[in-house]
Amino acid sequence: xxxxxxxxxxxxxxxxxxxxxxLFLKYPNEVQNELLLNLIETxxxxxxGKKYDFxxxxxxxTFAERIPVTTYExxxxxxxxxxxxxxxxxxPTPIKWFAKSSGTTNAKxxxxxVSMESLEDCHYxxxxxxxxxxxxxxxxxxxxxxxxxxxxxxxxxxxENGTVFGDLSAILIDNMPLWAEFSSTPSSKVSLMSxxxxxxxxxxxxxxxxxxxxxxxxxSWMLVLLHxxxxxxxKNNLFDIWPNLEVYFHGGVxxxxxxxxxxxxxxxxxxxYYEIYNASEGFFAIQDQNNSSELLLMLDYGIFYEFIPMDTxxxxxxxxxxLSDVKLNKNYALxxxxxxxxxxxxxxxxxxxxxxxxxxxxxxxxxxxxxxxFGEELIIENAEEALKKVCKKTNAEIxxxxxxPIFMKGKEKGAHEWIIEFxxxxxxxxxxxxxxxxxxxxxxxxxxxKRYNNITLNKPAIHIGRKNLFYDWLKQNNKLGGQHKVPRLxxxxxxxxxxxxxxxx
Numbered sequence: 001x002x003x004x005x006x007x008x009x010x011x012x013x014x015x016x017x018x019x020x021x022x023l024f025l026k027y028p029n030e031v032q033n034e035l036l037l038n039l040i041e042t043x044x045x046x047x048x049g050k051k052y053d054f055x056x057x058x059x060x061x062t063f064a065e066r067i068p069v070t071t072y073e074x075x076x077x078x079x080x081x082x083x084x085x086x087x088x089x090x091x092p093t094p095i096k097w098f099a100k101s102s103g104t105t106n107a108k109x110x111x112x113x114v115s116m117e118s119l120e121d122c123h124y125x126x127x128x129x130x131x132x133x134x135x136x137x138x139x140x141x142x143x144x145x146x147x148x149x150x151x152x153x154x155x156x157x158x159x160e161n162g163t164v165f166g167d168l169s170a171i172l173i174d175n176m177p178l179w180a181e182f183s184s185t186p187s188s189k190v191s192l193m194s195x196x197x198x199x200x201x202x203x204x205x206x207x208x209x210x211x212x213x214x215x216x217x218x219x220s221w222m223l224v225l226l227h228x229x230x231x232x233x234x235k236n237n238l239f240d241i242w243p244n245l246e247v248y249f250h251g252g253v254x255x256x257x258x259x260x261x262x263x264x265x266x267x268x269x270x271x272x273y274y275e276i277y278n279a280s281e282g283f284f285a286i287q288d289q290n291n292s293s294e295l296l297l298m299l300d301y302g303i304f305y306e307f308i309p310m311d312t313x314x315x316x317x318x319x320x321x322x323l324s325d326v327k328l329n330k331n332y333a334l335x336x337x338x339x340x341x342x343x344x345x346x347x348x349x350x351x352x353x354x355x356x357x358x359x360x361x362x363x364x365x366x367x368x369x370x371x372x373x374f375g376e377e378l379i380i381e382n383a384e385e386a387l388k389k390v391c392k393k394t395n396a397e398i399x400x401x402x403x404x405p406i407f408m409k410g411k412e413k414g415a416h417e418w419i420i421e422f423x424x425x426x427x428x429x430x431x432x433x434x435x436x437x438x439x440x441x442x443x444x445x446x447x448x449x450k451r452y453n454n455i456t457l458n459k460p461a462i463h464i465g466r467k468n469l470f471y472d473w474l475k476q477n478n479k480l481g482g483q484h485k486v487p488r489l490x491x492x493x494x495x496x497x498x499x500x501x502x503x504x505x
Contacts, residue, residue, distance in 0.1 A: 091341030
């Protein structure tokens with residue numbers, strides 16, 4: 001199909017959709033309130049709807065008073081009944097698909113319901129919006145003349161009791177419309193392979209001779225794939241293989257530790273990076289501007305948002321607020337109500353607002369992935385910004401890392417212990433550590449206070465991880481695949497002790 005015709009069709013959809021986006025940009029709180037009432041009306045005859053008398057709920061205040069905030073563990077028994085084929089429990093239409101996730105806080109599998117409404121009105125709608133926004137910002141794009149290299153999860157879809165479960169990416173690939181399949185590579189057959197290591201080479205073999213114009217996937221795993229492509233072809237950079245490559249759509253983990261490594265294999269200042277924020281539970285935000293680190297919160301995907309300020313999270317003073325009450329630059333735990341039947345559900349992520357007109361956000365971490373053993377409130381955003389600064393000063397490159405507390409023993413003070421696998425290690429790890437400690441102090445006043453004169457915390461202890469340490473740990477724990485992530489920060493030593501043992505084995 002000629003590029004002018006493709007762009008004309010895409011532009012038509014773009015203009016039509018942008019009218020709807022402008023509506024929630026102009027009236028965000030009204031759109032969210034209307035969405036909530038529609039969700040309540042839709043589910044009023046479900047078991048949950050009858051339990052909480054959805055039929056009599058007429059506003060957000062009643063909704064918030066009547067329905068408790070919940071976690072996966074509290075919701076699990078309902079999800080299990082749904083997985084076994086029972087219907088109309090928390091959503092009126094049958095739930096056929098369940099996105100399997102081991103999560104990032106424990107090894108226990110989670111099965112997140114994915115309704116037809118969520119599939120169509122959230123996940124696929126977001127995919128189209130992402131392309132529309134990109135095209136709107138880059139009118140001379142040639143992206144549609146080639147294919148998108150997608151890197152999804154490594155699980156196959158498994159059928160059980162008439163329902164289907166697998167990685168969200170596998171569910172999306174298995175159900176994607178024909179036009180999307182035609183414009184993507186590798187084939188669904190390769191994308192859904194269960195053996196991750198065999199699959200990686202199969203993707204290389206199938207894509208190396210395609211006209212790839214865009215990339216889509218989690219940064220850590222995509223980097224592994226792209227290095228395999230370079231190694232197989234003997235090329236120095238990706239433009240020697242795919243000369244028309246113009247954009248990378250990424251999400252799942254912070255891009256900060258990987259950005260410099262991508263610039264080395266994509267040495268073109270015009271190359272674009274677009275971030276997305278999605279999960280098994282839904283698609284939440286999209287980068288809507290070139291060269292931006294902010295994400296536009298999408299308010300009409302069938303998801304109603306609430307927030308818990310992290311300074312009171314988990315305490316007796318915890319308070320849940322709607323979108324209309326959020327403040328700039330505060331850290332919030334995200335609560336969602338969705339068109340898959342999750343009601344006031346703690347997703348486990350933390351975000352902060354960089355703008356409230358329109359509502360733009362940055363993902364700052366996980367509610368359980370921080371270190372606050374000594375009152376230091378160290379979050380992933382602090383850690384990654386500090387590592388970025390120090391790597392730039394020391395010409396180091398990081399593959400992966402994790403950190404945990406060294407607990408106080410008697411008169412011995414605490415500290416943070418880090419294990420970092422480097423692609424390019426610093427020449428002097430002690431100097432690296434000194435710079436890193438100072439960077440953390442500059443970014444986090446609570447950490448700085450605890451480190452002052454070593455009052456509570458000694459300086460960090462950093463171990464250099466051997467090559468492939470984190471890959472081997474993921475493989476050992478059966479977590480190879482595009483949707484699995486290394487836990488960055490933890491209040492316990494479970495992860496780091498395993499990795500330290502593996503580092504010397």
